[in-house]
Amino acid sequence: MLKIGIVGGTGYTGVELLRILSQHPEVNIEAITSRKEAGMDVAQLFPSLRGRIELKFSDPAEANLEKCDVVFFATPNGIAMKQVPSLLDAGVRIIDLAADFRIKDIAVWEKWYGMPHACPELVAEAVYGLPEINRDRIKTARLIANPGCYPTAVQLGFLPLVESGAADLDHLVADAKSGVSGAGRNAEIHTLFAEAADNFKAYGVSGHRHLPEIRQGLSQAAKHPVGLTFVPHLTPMIRGIHATLYVKLLKEVDLQALYENRYVNEPFVDVLPAGSHPETRSVRGSNLCRIAVHRPQGGDTAVILSVTDNLVKGAAGQAVQNMNLMFGLPETLAITHLPLFP
Amino acid sequence: MLKIGIVGGTGYTGVELLRILSQHPEVNIEAITSRKEAGMDVAQLFPSLRGRIELKFSDPAEANLEKCDVVFFATPNGIAMKQVPSLLDAGVRIIDLAADFRIKDIAVWEKWYGMPHACPELVAEAVYGLPEINRDRIKTARLIANPGCYPTAVQLGFLPLVESGAADLDHLVADAKSGVSGAGRNAEIHTLFAEAADNFKAYGVSGHRHLPEIRQGLSQAAKHPVGLTFVPHLTPMIRGIHATLYVKLLKEVDLQALYENRYVNEPFVDVLPAGSHPETRSVRGSNLCRIAVHRPQGGDTAVILSVTDNLVKGAAGQAVQNMNLMFGLPETLAITHLPLFP
Amino acid sequence: MLKIGIVGGTGYTGVELLRILSQHPEVNIEAITSRKEAGMDVAQLFPSLRGRIELKFSDPAEANLEKCDVVFFATPNGIAMKQVPSLLDAGVRIIDLAADFRIKDIAVWEKWYGMPHACPELVAEAVYGLPEINRDRIKTARLIANPGCYPTAVQLGFLPLVESGAADLDHLVADAKSGVSGAGRNAEIHTLFAEAADNFKAYGVSGHRHLPEIRQGLSQAAKHPVGLTFVPHLTPMIRGIHATLYVKLLKEVDLQALYENRYVNEPFVDVLPAGSHPETRSVRGSNLCRIAVHRPQGGDTAVILSVTDNLVKGAAGQAVQNMNLMFGLPETLAITHLPLFP
């Protein structure tokens, strides 16, 4: 049994890790830390776990994380980079669900995240945990940078086309919509029910932190810098991301075949039949990404629709997928939950 | 492996049965019928099941249900009673999720459901499938009347008190609130999103079909006819029932101990600590009923709060719990999903 | 033109006062104060008001409120009682939307609100601003205690019965459901969209501050102390209160006639035809209270359904109704908005 530690367990990615890992047959959760809630029963904060999780939140200083096989960081940005070096030295493998190790260019990271990086030397070693690109490298990695929620849905949607050579890489457009849980479990006015319900808005149009992450991933896949306009929106639902992607085509391509072939062996990417419109609820609570490709009116613009659950394939589920790969377990183990529908 | 048939698979209880049974290790789904959608892939109607359910809907006439070990009816009221007799003759055991076999008094049933009963002789044999009352009889039953969604949450909430002799049985009040999926997957105006969202209303105050069902169950438990005022409400959420129950106490009773003792061995009833307020989302997608007891201001009125997921413990999950009991499987097998939270 | 001041304009009752008063033909809003947002354009905080409100938030110390004819307090509890005495001395009339002057028994108030009262001598003078009870006294009042949201819906629902002598006054039950805006515009986790959406729960069952307010009002109306069980619930909608009231009848009474007669001259109370179920959306954005009366199964328990918009008849609309009465304006002036439907 793998010994698991979770740092920062009081947010939505933390409770989702608990939901998944407490049903995983090959792990024991040794510790889940929270500075603020240390000593409280986890099931008191998250009553959905009553009767299934006996743990209390530990004080980070007393959690003995160095005895774990793997530690998940479900913390705000900037925390993991301070604690990861000593844990790696102790032989612990790391999956960081925050952004600390996602961006290879340290200057870019520091600009977008507004702080100096605490361990730039580890950024180069970190493997970006998108199995559909980096599966082999993930298996042997010590340190995984788990992708952001938008970047997962957007990159999986764009990948076959940017790899194909058929896309105008200078004018990619990603119009993305997220459920409100993407903003985290933080007391803020703009995500109150009375503010976010029955309402729709864009945000961060001038620049969102997931822009450089997506641009880095697509540029690597294309082997060429891409130009991307990325507009995130807040939609009144709890979970789910819907990315609508617009690509100008430079030459003829069989979109349906391109996508089906690219993902034929992927257990968590489902290419829908031609003409489909994936719904976010069709992946709610599951680790799936469902994709449909369109070419409206036979024109030169491809429209790709890509949906995920931001807390599963966009966070905790993908983290467990990475863990399974790192420890030689079946890749899909314990992340085959069916979507909750309706 | 048990051979399973499902009659009427295009509603919400049908797809919920599929979600649960397709992850159940001891069953094979042999057929799922729909007169209207015969020939269509199940996963086309319910994209949440893509890649996991290969079945097509069968025409009811060609489904060979008599070869099944057990057949679930997830049909409108009045269908099962016509087909059950011949299936029972063929040795098939039956779990009816509709109301055909719930009310023992045929005249009462015919009044509330507005039709003559097709097989009154089987009503006496049918076992009301609430394991917390009838576990032993369920194990040997041929025919299970699976309880309604409101009756499950309301009866589990009232049971310890009506059994205790401490309650004024003449003036029970059940103020119940249901998510909109309780109204079924039917094209009707009053359950449209634009009608039911951002809105709250009572309905059926003059009389709802679940009233005689609850009254029958509580009267049996109390060994005395009870007087019940039952007011259902529609609340803008997809799943969940919250029952708020008011009971005038006739003598001193330790409510917390009473409830904890009554349910100490029940795998799916969770009595919360004193002072708690259960949330419907704490059981979303799970087979649990969570209950909290209160005695406001130390007065003579007890307030019981009881929550369930109307599609799981209130329908499909409880049906599988009954199936597990009927076939000697572990009672909790394949219905231990953790709630989806948030 | 009346000169209006608003203290504490950054909450939901504040913005609702602005929506109503900015369309009122007989008033000028002289100042709206906010310590925190002083200097900011009101329309920047509330973009719904862009182009219609030119004001900036004023620092409370510089607002010259003593030059106003009437000042509304849309502040947290405990603020108005400190500022009201000097404003009254300056000849300003006051409408307090908070709870500072609602409870006549100072000891009760101090117990429920957890602080000493700053001006107990003014509590006796204050008029409880429910026009359906106190219309004449409101006209001449200097100081109005505007009722709470739950107390408005619950009292209007109970009033005819408690006045009638036909009710068992010892066992009144009020099961009330509120939209999330009732919790105010405060950054708190439990009212986040991802916490409150697709969820239903009771809260404050052991005791809610509106309990003594309702009990006081009903006891005065009944001329006898009443026994009340009051259970508030949070429902996933923005606006609206639905109160479901249970009353044991002690003698025969024509409920429909009783209610219609009691409210025949009330411009904002609408008694629905027998058999109706009022919806909260039928009053959304309006100053109406709609009520329906039932006597299920002809038994001895009356069920009263009462709906309001918690921010209008439950707060800002009723405050303007009181202002109209105080200044001899037509009672319905500027509060005749039709509900927004759907």
Next chain:
Amino acid sequence: MLKIGIVGGTGYTGVELLRILSQHPEVNIEAITSRKEAGMDVAQLFPSLRGRIELKFSDPAEANLEKCDVVFFATPNGIAMKQVPSLLDAGVRIIDLAADFRIKDIAVWEKWYGMPHACPELVAEAVYGLPEINRDRIKTARLIANPGCYPTAVQLGFLPLVESGAADLDHLVADAKSGVSGAGRNAEIHTLFAEAADNFKAYGVSGHRHLPEIRQGLSQAAKHPVGLTFVPHLTPMIRGIHATLYVKLLKEVDLQALYENRYVNEPFVDVLPAGSHPETRSVRGSNLCRIAVHRPQGGDTAVILSVTDNLVKGAAGQAVQNMNLMFGLPETLAITHLPLFP
């Protein structure tokens, strides 16, 4: 007082016309027709109107519409075109909220709407009722084709840029999101609460009827055929449209000044300050269109955000704006409602 007739009053645009017109000081509603609900009180179907609308639905055959000054058609597509000719002959002016007269090219209309046109000769005469383009022609029109909901938000967002000569007109992208009321008050499964809540999806990507309408309008404004990719989405809110528009810029342009100048005299178009993100709730229940312009990362792609209430500026409010213009009334009369917020 203008004599008003409404044909087809049982849908959402019908009830919204009633909400607006019943508060309009210069009109009398003479008749509102419904074949299905003839004889029923309007306020029984729409309880929000109780006490304010005394009308009953009339049978269309008996409504004497030819005595009206103006008749609104709030009917499904294909109805108005059959009745309009005789009403025009009787001297009645017409505002059609459906699509019958919106597309000038009859062949295009017949292809997208799947039926032959009943009075093609009137299509040329009809004036497209977008006052921001056609104000003068509307004033004298006999027959108004009231724009669709998406076309209003999308055209107002694109207009300044397509008129400017600075846009790449071949690759316009409109990613539009609508609340569920846009689908109308029709009993259909896909718009049930349990289907549409907590869910997000695109639809009609291969081609939506509003595509040719938008393309016609933009091509006229640009004096050049435009290439447009239009992707509508369904978002779980009742009212509101959010259009996110992507335009490749061909030359330098001061976007903020361009938009402010274009709309400086428009009473219902509000250009927000640079850097803004309009929310749909900031126009909920109002006739406003709010627009913000962005140029992310200083690149060559402009992003325009445009929000409206689909039932007001996208339907009934705009229809009344047209009526005001046609009859020489102040353009804003009775459509100055402030948005309901929150």
